Amino acid sequence: DGGITQSPKYLFRKEGQNVTLSCEQNLNHDAMYWYRQDPGQGLRLIYYSQIVNDFQKGDIAEGYSVSREKKESFPLTVTSAQKNPTAFYLCASSKQGPPEQFFGPGTRLTVL
Amino acid sequence: SQQGEEDPQALSIQEGENATMNCSYKTSINNLQWYRQNSGRGLVHLILIRSNEREKHSGRLRVTLDTSKKSSSLLITASRAADTASYFCAPYTYNQGGKLIFGQGTELSVKP
Helix, strand or coil: CCCEEEECCEEEECCCCCEEEEEEECCCCCEEEEEEECCCCCEEEEEEEEECCEEEECCCCCCEEECCCECCECCEEECCCCCCCCEEEEEEEECCCCCCCEECCCEEEEEC | CCECEEECCEEEEECCCCEEEEEECCCCCCEEEEEEECCCCCEEEEEEEECCCCEEEECCEEEEEECCCCEEEEEECCCCHHHCEEEEEEEECHHHCCCCECCCCEEEEEEC
């Protein structure tokens, strides 16, 4: 089955720790995106990548880092510099051209 | 980048009734998408309407676009409890390079 997967579904982190959220897609999409969603809020773009080995900051990139070494994978690291990382994180992918995005199931990160 | 603003923020109806949500945006667009998000899940693409289209249907969904008023509406007919979700619009212009900007959405509750 084609799709986009995120792991883990739930993640708990102690303050001061870095954590990495996984996002994998087998849709052969060139573009991938990371969003953050806070309760009752819309999605805010963290980072996006249009092609392998290239990525751009979104609206709220501070305290986050990404890599895009493979077309299928776009991991997000939440660093200790992110002041309020507790949120729901969504990964998405799309073909070049049409803007329709396909979303993963999300990872809920809680900082203890 | 273009952001849509959904209205109302919350909508509560009975099963069988129709639900109408609106989206307004500020500048000219090439197309506009609607997405649904069930609680705790990723977004699912519902429909895309191009700027030269005025109305589009998909099953029980009807989307209209009025470019002169810079607004779109999503109508769900004969709603079901399973339609309970948040709905987001995403207006798009080609110079956004694939990025979508999401508003806070409309939270629809359909009571059985």
